[in-house]
Amino acid sequence: MEYPASIHGYKALRAGGFLVLSGLMLVFLAAWHEQVLIAEHPLRALLIAVEAPDVPEGAFPVSARPVAESNLSADMRQLLERLRAQPGQDELVELAGLTRMERVLMVDASCGLFVPAFVSGRLPEPGQPEVLAGALARFDAFEMDGVEFKVTGRLDPLIPSVLTSYFLPAHETFGAMFASKEDVTRGWLDAQGQDRIEKSDIEESSGGAAACFLLPFGRLPGRITTETMLGLMLVAAGGAMVQVYVLRQLAGRAGGVFRPFLSELTTRPRLLFALHLALYGALFAAMTGGYLHPRITWNAVRFTRDVFAEGELGYIGRAYESGNILMATLATLKQNYVMGTCFYTVLPSLIIPFAGVFKNLLSFSFVGLVMAPLWTGTAAQNTYHSITLTLELEAYVLASFAVCVLPLRVFEGFQGGAWATQYVTGLRVIAGAVVVVGVMLALAAAYEATTLILLN
Numbered sequence: 001m002e003y004p005a006s007i008h009g010y011k012a013l014r015a016g017g018f019l020v021l022s023g024l025m026l027v028f029l030a031a032w033h034e035q036v037l038i039a040e041h042p043l044r045a046l047l048i049a050v051e052a053p054d055v056p057e058g059a060f061p062v063s064a065r066p067v068a069e070s071n072l073s074a075d076m077r078q079l080l081e082r083l084r085a086q087p088g089q090d091e092l093v094e095l096a097g098l099t100r101m102e103r104v105l106m107v108d109a110s111c112g113l114f115v116p117a118f119v120s121g122r123l124p125e126p127g128q129p130e131v132l133a134g135a136l137a138r139f140d141a142f143e144m145d146g147v148e149f150k151v152t153g154r155l156d157p158l159i160p161s162v163l164t165s166y167f168l169p170a171h172e173t174f175g176a177m178f179a180s181k182e183d184v185t186r187g188w189l190d191a192q193g194q195d196r197i198e199k200s201d202i203e204e205s206s207g208g209a210a211a212c213f214l215l216p217f218g219r220l221p222g223r224i225t226t227e228t229m230l231g232l233m234l235v236a237a238g239g240a241m242v243q244v245y246v247l248r249q250l251a252g253r254a255g256g257v258f259r260p261f262l263s264e265l266t267t268r269p270r271l272l273f274a275l276h277l278a279l280y281g282a283l284f285a286a287m288t289g290g291y292l293h294p295r296i297t298w299n300a301v302r303f304t305r306d307v308f309a310e311g312e313l314g315y316i317g318r319a320y321e322s323g324n325i326l327m328a329t330l331a332t333l334k335q336n337y338v339m340g341t342c343f344y345t346v347l348p349s350l351i352i353p354f355a356g357v358f359k360n361l362l363s364f365s366f367v368g369l370v371m372a373p374l375w376t377g378t379a380a381q382n383t384y385h386s387i388t389l390t391l392e393l394e395a396y397v398l399a400s401f402a403v404c405v406l407p408l409r410v411f412e413g414f415q416g417g418a419w420a421t422q423y424v425t426g427l428r429v430i431a432g433a434v435v436v437v438g439v440m441l442a443l444a445a446a447y448e449a450t451t452l453i454l455l456n
Contacts, residue, residue, distance in 0.1 A: 012245045019238025020390075026231030027386055030224045030379040037221070038158060038376065042116045047193025048161040050103060051185040051212035059190035060109040063178040066101040067166070071142040100164075100299060102137045103214075104144065106178050107189055108170040114155060117162065121153030127173045131166040135219060136295050142166075145177050157219035160194070160376060163298065165214065187212070215302065217375035225291055228373035229284070232386055236280055239390025240397070244272070247398075247436070260425060261432030264405050265398075271408070275357070275400050279364045283393070286368030300369045320452060328449035329442075336392060337441045341399050346430060349403035356403040360396050367393075384451045391444035395437045402433030 038044045050064040069077065107113070111123040114132055124130035129149040133140075135157035141150045155162050168174065178184050190196065194216055220228075244265065251262035265272060290297035308317040319331035340363070345356035371389070373379055382389075406426035413422030 012241055016238040016241030016245060019234045020242065021238075023231040023234030023236075023238060023386065024383065026234065027228055027379060027382050030227035030231065030373075031383055033224050033227070034220060034376065034379050037224075038218075041158070043114075043159045043191055045192050045194040046159055046161050046190070047197065047216055048105070048165075048189045048214045049187040049193075049211045050105070050214060052187045053211075055188040056190065056196070058196070059188035059193065060107055060113070061170075062108070062187045062189050063106045063170075064103045064185045064187060065106075065144070065178060065181070065183055066103050067139065067142050068144065069101060071101075071139055100302065102134075102139070102164050102166060104131065104149070104166045104168055105189070106168045106170050106174060109189070111169050113191065114167065117156040117159045119154055119156045121151070124152050124169055126169045127171045131168045133167075134162040134165050136163040136298060137166055138295070147177075158221070158376065160216045160218045161214045163215075163217070163219060164295075185212070215298075215305070217377065219294060219374055220376060220379065222291075224379055225373050228379045228382055229287060229291070232287075232371075232373070232382060232389065233284060235386040236283075236390050236393070239387075240276055240280075240394055243390075243394050243440075257428070257432045257435055259432070260428040261402060261430075261436060264429050265401070268401075268405065268408075271404060272397075272401055275397055275404065278357075279360060279393070279397050279400065282361050283364040283368040286365040287372045290369045290372030291374060294374055297369055297372045297374055300366070301375070304370050320449070323453055325446075325449045325453055328453060329445045332445035332448055333442055336395075336445060337438055341396070341437055341441065342434065345396070345399045346403060346434060349406065350430075353407035354404060357400045360400050363396070364393065381456075384455060385448075388444055388448040388451070391440060391447065395440040395444065398440070399433055399437050402430045402437075405429045 048062065050062065055061050069080070072080075111126070111132075114123070118132070121132075124132060129147050130152045131149050132153050132155055133151040134155055137151075139151070141148055143149070149166070149168070151166070155167075157163060247262055248266050250258070251266050254262050290300070307313050313335065316328075316331045316335060319328040322328070344359055348355035348359065349357075371378075373382060406423070406429065409422040409426035409429070410419050413419030416422075
């Protein structure tokens with residue numbers, strides 16, 4: 001990374017350290033603001049299971065049913081038809097959340113339950129086709145079995161589990177709609193559910209592994225999200241400065257496989273700076289886009305959680321659930337280093353110049369979307385996970401730098417008539433980068449596994 005002359009040497013280290021500490025302080029401040037905001041809210045621990053074999057003591061029975069896709073606009077339905085007609089588009093449709101319809105939850109409880117979370121409109125009249133809606137529920141009116149339901153009020157987005165749902169007071173008028181149908185599930189709603197889960201075994205409180213919960217998050221106010229994002233930017237910038245400084249200091253001392261790569265970090269500062277700007281720019285641009293379009297971010301978070309729970313990255317989720325730090329570290333390292341760096345960044349770039357850089361641009365964009373600190377709990381999590389961010393992402397920046405050096409070296413070799421020599425040198429740069437990045441990602445994986453397991 002190229003720094004102004006005034007902050008070369010130890011000044012770069014001090015400046016980077018100052019930015020990291022300032023960013024962490026800002027994230028801690030955001031976490032404190034969130035805690036103060038929700039600490040006394042009576043529904044702060046709300047938990048909703050949309051599918052569970054039993055209703056625990058103290059919870060209210062719930063019947064859940066998704067809103068039909070026929071309520072989507074004609075243009076959206078046509079888009080879905082076209083995408084479904086193309087092979088291999090199912091994952092894209094799922095990622096975009098196009099088929100994730102809101103649920104209608106018929107709750108066997110008084111409307112007064114939601115009074116503390118009520119922010120606009122009025123409460124539904126029992127027996128009337130009227131519902132309360134979460135902040136991210138798209139429809140102001142929708143049809144179910146030929147009956148039009150209207151939203152009469154909206155719920156506080158800060159309250160967990162309610163963002164994409166509609167709430168209908170239980171009444172015999174709607175019994176047939178929620179009878180034994182294929183798309184109807186039975187669960188429960190508990191205003192203190194998250195606290196009960198923490199104090200007792202989950203099988204006892206939730207009805208076992210078969211329970212399916214709505215994501216227990218609310219949406220943070222914009223002020224807290226902005227504080228967290230600014231903090232993450234400072235940590236990322238400062239972390240990059242500190243790590244580049246350390247590696248440049250090692251350049252004059254290292255030998256063997258390390259020297260070609262570390263020397264390039266010193267001789268190509270503009271390339272290194274440009275890659276930082278492009279990759280971190282993509283990360284925070286996507287994070288900002290997620291802030292402006294929260295439903296897209298919500299769908300990306302749900303997709304990611306599904307992939308880590310049941311998809312091809314399920315082995316990582318299982319490693320973390322086991323509580324075994326070493327197993328979680330190795331699983332994280334396998335994905336980030338073996339797959340993310342070696343197979344998806346370095347190897348493609350040996351065939352197609354700069355391929356790994358474009359892959360990482362996409363990866364940084366998706367990470368930025370998923371990590372957008374919109375949801376309750378993300379500010380507190382980023383008090384320690386922001387360090388993981390700068391450790392892991394800086395490693396990917398350095399891998400991208402190395403795969404850029406190879407074609408640049410070859411181009412310079414053609415100009416000087418020694419392209420073969422330059423090609424070999426470029427390969428040595430990549431080899432050194434693979435080792436250095438491996439060490440960095442091993443440290444990041446160990447830190448991430450330790451913090452996530454011990455602090456969550």
